[in-house]
Amino acid sequence: MRPCTRVARRRLGVAATCCLAALALAACAPVDESDDATDGSDAGSGDGDGGAVDAAACTPDQLPLYADGRLTVATDKPAYPPWFVDNDPTNGNGYESAVAYAVAGELGFADDEVEWVTVPFNASYQPGAKEFDFDINQISITAKRAESVTFSRGYYTAAQAVIVQEGSDFADATSVADLADATIGAQVGTTSLTAVTDVIAPSDAPAVYDDTNAATNALENGQVDAIVADLPSAFYITAVQLDDGVIVGQFQPDTGDTEQFGLLFEQGNPLVECVDTALDTLDSDGTLARIERRWLSDVVDVPELS
Amino acid sequence: MVSETQRARERFRRRRSLQRGLVAAASTVLGAGLLAWLVTHAPGWTSVQVRYLDLEEARTALPDVAAAFWLNIRIFVVAEVCILVVALVVALVRVTPAPALAPLRLLAVVYTDVFRGTPTLLVVFLVGFGFPALELQGVPSSLFWLGVIALTLSYGAYVAEVVRAGIVSVHPSQALSARALGLTYGQSMRRVVLPQALRRVLPPLLNDFVSLQKDTALLASIGLVEALRVADIQAKQNFDFTPYVVTAAFFVAVTVPIARLTDWLSLRQVRREQGASR
Numbered sequence: 001m002r003p004c005t006r007v008a009r010r011r012l013g014v015a016a017t018c019c020l021a022a023l024a025l026a027a028c029a030p031v032d033e034s035d036d037a038t039d040g041s042d043a044g045s046g047d048g049d050g051g052a053v054d055a056a057a058c059t060p061d062q063l064p065l066y067a068d069g070r071l072t073v074a075t076d077k078p079a080y081p082p083w084f085v086d087n088d089p090t091n092g093n094g095y096e097s098a099v100a101y102a103v104a105g106e107l108g109f110a111d112d113e114v115e116w117v118t119v120p121f122n123a124s125y126q127p128g129a130k131e132f133d134f135d136i137n138q139i140s141i142t143a144k145r146a147e148s149v150t151f152s153r154g155y156y157t158a159a160q161a162v163i164v165q166e167g168s169d170f171a172d173a174t175s176v177a178d179l180a181d182a183t184i185g186a187q188v189g190t191t192s193l194t195a196v197t198d199v200i201a202p203s204d205a206p207a208v209y210d211d212t213n214a215a216t217n218a219l220e221n222g223q224v225d226a227i228v229a230d231l232p233s234a235f236y237i238t239a240v241q242l243d244d245g246v247i248v249g250q251f252q253p254d255t256g257d258t259e260q261f262g263l264l265f266e267q268g269n270p271l272v273e274c275v276d277t278a279l280d281t282l283d284s285d286g287t288l289a290r291i292e293r294r295w296l297s298d299v300v301d302v303p304e305l306s
Numbered sequence: 307m308v309s310e311t312q313r314a315r316e317r318f319r320r321r322r323s324l325q326r327g328l329v330a331a332a333s334t335v336l337g338a339g340l341l342a343w344l345v346t347h348a349p350g351w352t353s354v355q356v357r358y359l360d361l362e363e364a365r366t367a368l369p370d371v372a373a374a375f376w377l378n379i380r381i382f383v384v385a386e387v388c389i390l391v392v393a394l395v396v397a398l399v400r401v402t403p404a405p406a407l408a409p410l411r412l413l414a415v416v417y418t419d420v421f422r423g424t425p426t427l428l429v430v431f432l433v434g435f436g437f438p439a440l441e442l443q444g445v446p447s448s449l450f451w452l453g454v455i456a457l458t459l460s461y462g463a464y465v466a467e468v469v470r471a472g473i474v475s476v477h478p479s480q481a482l483s484a485r486a487l488g489l490t491y492g493q494s495m496r497r498v499v500l501p502q503a504l505r506r507v508l509p510p511l512l513n514d515f516v517s518l519q520k521d522t523a524l525l526a527s528i529g530l531v532e533a534l535r536v537a538d539i540q541a542k543q544n545f546d547f548t549p550y551v552v553t554a555a556f557f558v559a560v561t562v563p564i565a566r567l568t569d570w571l572s573l574r575q576v577r578r579e580q581g582a583s584r
Contacts (some may be wrong), residue, residue, distance in 0.1 A: 122542075126547070128350050128353065144543070145543075189539070189542030189543070207529035208529060210526075215529075218528075222447070223438055223529065
């Protein structure tokens with residue numbers, strides 16, 4: 001009979017394990033279902049409001065904010081020039097830092113009521129609750145992306161620029177067709193990369209890098225003939241990072257609409273309506289144009305690639 | 307003639323194995339069920355489904371990822387051959403007793419120390435961007451070969467230590483007996499020590515190669531468009547993580563057979579060394 005008791009004891013062990021597992025489940029089971037429900041209703045009311053926003057609702061105490069009384073703005077680290085200066089978004093210097101503070105001011109926040117948080121690009125669009133009100137990180141608006149997040153209206157229209165080394169075979173290119181035989185590098189996740197594959201369509205598959213620094217490095221090493229980046233970044237790269245880099249020309253990615261950078265919100269975040277109104281005001285009163293003149297170099301003298 | 311006691315014993319064993327099977331099946335079903343319930347009832351499950359398990363995204367990603375994964379396989383195979391050669395040479399240098407080879411031994415020690423101590427990603431960066439910057443004649447500029455060199459440098463050091471451990475684990479009497487029979491050092495190493503050593507370290511070697519297979523994805527950082535990078539591009543373009551899941555499936559599909567092979571080899575080795583009886 002002894003073997004039977006051993007089996008019985010084992011069965012008891014299994015039962016105990018199951019109990020423990022059940023306890024663990026109870027402990028980590030979906031506790032924030034109520035949270036989820038409120039999120040859902042928020043999104044619903046946001047959609048219901050449509051485009052028209054009551055200006056009175058767009059004051060700091062009325063806004064649906066991540067942290068009460070503060071505007072929480074996210075960007076990636078390092079924050080690159082000319083969008084940010086000195087890798088410090090809080091100083092108000094650089095185009096995107098200035099835009100964020102202008103939006104905050106328009107909504108009625110003082111500068112010290114703006115809180116910056118670091119959110120990597122990947123994390124900015126992952127599912128789940130966001131730990132910021134909006135993310136400003138040179139993110140291009142596309143219809144496909146808008147299925148996962150909510151975008152504000154565009155705040156900057158980006159052209160793409162081709163950078164080569166002086167004296168390169170491709171330095172005299174006057175059309176995107178002239179670049180078809182070039183090995184081209186671009187940063188992953190950018191519309192620059194899409195522009196390379198869709199517009200230039202080079203015979204060699206493009207080399208893809210984690211950031212523009214790595215792409216610039218590859219250009220310096222001669223591993224690629226050209227790199228493509230948005231025009232303001234290209235200005236910075238040729239002015240500061242490369243000794244002998246030149247911008248061959250600029251072109252508009254041919255995706256139907258012009259490329260625009262938008263502020264990224266959690267999907268259905270109703271805050272976007274007040275921010276859109278603020279951006280409309282900043283656009284019509286010339287503030288956006290003024291910030292652009294101050295922080296983004298003049299783009300007039302860069303030839304268009306046919 | 308089977309005794310009554312033996313029959314009772316067999317009955318008991320049959321009953322016990324049935325019971326064990328039932329309990330195992332029940333606990334597996336229960337465990338998997340609880341896990342599935344937990345995942346599908348998580349508050350974010352719907353958004354995870356949409357953003358990580360989107361069938362349409364998966365269908366778009368599949369052909370591109372599959373084509374790029376062929377590059378991972380090629381890098382893996384070429385690097386594996388190079389690594390075995392480098393590792394064998396380094397291990398042999400480290401165990402050779404010849405006094406004149408002391409500087410080579412020192413070099414081998416420094417090599418294994420440095421490259422085992424450096425993160426593979428860092429080696430990939432240094433080789434991928436640093437070698438071409440030297441503008442030396444004869445340094446390959448193709449990303450494929452730069453990647454193979456980087457992985458060989460990093461994994462060569464690990465595998466060299468595995469091989470050396472195998473050589474050291476062969477009892478000294480084996481080499482001594484071989485020498486006593488008149489074999490030279492080289493002959494005794496090649497015919498007596500190495501065959502035993504390599505057989506013994508086969509499971510850890512395969513383990514390193516499973517790891518190598520996954521680390522081919524690190525080469526994305528120097529501009530090589532391999533499977534993970536292809537997924538990365540689509541994921542970032544569409545803000546959908548499904549392509550990553552597709553790529554993970556490819557890596558798992560390759561590593562799982564190698565892992566099972568490793569298990570089987572280890573088991574076979576244990577059986578051989580401990581005799582037929584268990």
